[in-house]
Amino acid sequence: MSASLPLKTTTPPAPVQQGRLQDDIRGLYQQTPASLIANTVGVLLIYGMFWRATPAVNMVAWLVPFFGLMLLRWLLYRRYPQVAELGIDALLRWRRQWNTLTVVSGLFWGVGVWLLYEWGDTAQKTALIVTVYAYTLGAIQLLAHQGAVFHVFAAATLLPIAARVLYSGGVSDIELAAMIVFVFMIAAIMGRNYRKVYDNIVELKVRTEHLMEQLRTEKIAAEEARRQAEVANRAKTQFFAAASHDLRQPLHALGLFAEALRQKSRNDAEVSQLVNSINSSVDALEGLFSELLDITRIDTGGVDPNPQDFSVRDIFGRLRLTFEPTAFEKGLVLDFRGERHYAHADPLLVERILRNLVSNAIRYTEDGGILVTCRTSGGQLKLQVWDTGVGIAEKERSRIFEEFYQVQGGRPLEAHHRKGLGLGLAIVKRLADLMRAPLSVRSVPGRGSVFTLVLPIGSPPRVAGPAAAPKGPIGLTLDHRLIVVVEDEPAVSEALEVLLKGWGASVVSFDSVTNARAWALAQDPLRVKPDLLIVDYRLPEGSTGIDAIVALRGHFGPVPTIMVTGSTMSGHEEDARRHDFHLLVKPVVPNKLRAMIAFKLGVR
Incomplete structure (x- = not known):
């Protein structure tokens, strides 16, 4: 038709x-x-x-x-x-x-x-x-x-x-009749042509409506897929947060037990070496958890860049303190150049990128050294990490920024090369993309690699007052101090108790808010008052460490408090400000715990 x-x-x-x-x-x-x-x-x-x-x-x-x-x-x-x-x-x-x-x-x-x-x-x-x-x-x-x-x-x-x-019947009438018939034929042809044009227009309209309907259907399907992806992302985030919390508990206890063992065997070099090995393993596992959680945060939009002007010297200084001992232990030279420059980016993200790059460079370099440089080029700033390591074959360079991928190289990887999940460079790439900072790599197998991060040039910040002189290690004694621990994980509670008693404190431990509240109500605040509270965030019966803080302070008054949690996915900054406590994330290094206790008790 x-x-x-x-x-x-x-x-x-x-x-x-x-x-x-x-x-x-x-x-x-x-x-x-x-x-x-x-x-x-x-x-x-x-x-x-x-x-x-x-x-x-x-x-x-x-x-x-x-x-x-x-x-x-x-x-x-x-x-x-x-x-x-x-x-x-x-x-x-x-x-x-x-x-x-x-x-x-x-x-x-x-x-x-x-x-x-x-x-x-x-x-x-x-x-x-x-x-x-x-x-x-x-x-x-x-x-x-x-x-x-x-x-x-x-x-x-x-x-x-x-x-x-x-x-x-006239001749002129016959001619006129023929002309009228001819006009009828013209009208019929015009009608047919008009119908074709009309049908084409209607066909286009119908097709457009059909395509619009398909588009609406596909849009609904895309929205549903996006919603399901968001649900899956949230589920993945929650899974990693829960897994991290549960796995950090035994690591936290392990580190505390190791430090308590050191305290009891100060003169035994072999025990000290074992403790050092245990702490190294705990640090390695902590690094793996951090990498997994970093990837999860970036994927779910939990990382927001905060660009500002900052000194490259500050970041290089922290990198030097962190990695010089490791490089020295492997017989490598770690050098930094171009510290005088200033960049405009998120200094925390830039430092995390450089930490991952320097850590990888040290791991895959057996001879020579690592050079971290900063220089200007084309009105921009180039941060580069050079190494003389195993290098990266050309066929593998397109995959090194993928999750869980590790460069194989021309020879079998040694144990310290295989350490990790292959997430370091994936995190580097995603953080660079998040800041919209170009990231590139050049490499020659057997001779080394260079990673380049391009940033905008920044301006020197206003001169601040002189920094306070660094202090030496804290010699902490907790004699005659009463510390209340609220922790539902038996291993962590026991390790904390052993460690704190080793530092001279008296310790009272509870595994729930209910038990802590019952103990508090049975005490005379004029005769017994805790000097410090150390509480876990997640506690039984749907309670939290905040409930424990409120219950104990409600009876004893203001008490300095340290909150310890195995979850890194939920921010507690507002709770910490409102309830006046400081936060530590498991596994807590004993030195960091000692420094935090000294700060909360005013020990100088």
């Missing part, structure tokens, strides 16, 4: 085709008033030209049925809103009725020519034919998209005129 476009898409679904039919019928309804007005005006014009010359019976025989027909069409027009509510079948019946009345009205124009033609002069006859032809052309837009309906209408309108002119 309709013309096909050069590129045919899949057939639109039934609802779309039904929508097209409804649009067609709605178009007929909307154009009916204009059609009725045009017919009425045309009839009045013809009546004005022929009423004097034409017998009254002829005029009445034409006008009365014609206006009766117009009334029927008007009533049909008024019925449309009720019919539209009954569905597509009722609309199709309405269209058939509309088409029938329209074709009959065209036939009345043809009959009118039979009744009026012979009574007019040449001017009136010409006006009659032109009026009917104009009415026929006007129906193209209204009926041509229905094909056969328009052809029947045009035949009912024009062919009676040709027959009436031919019936006159």
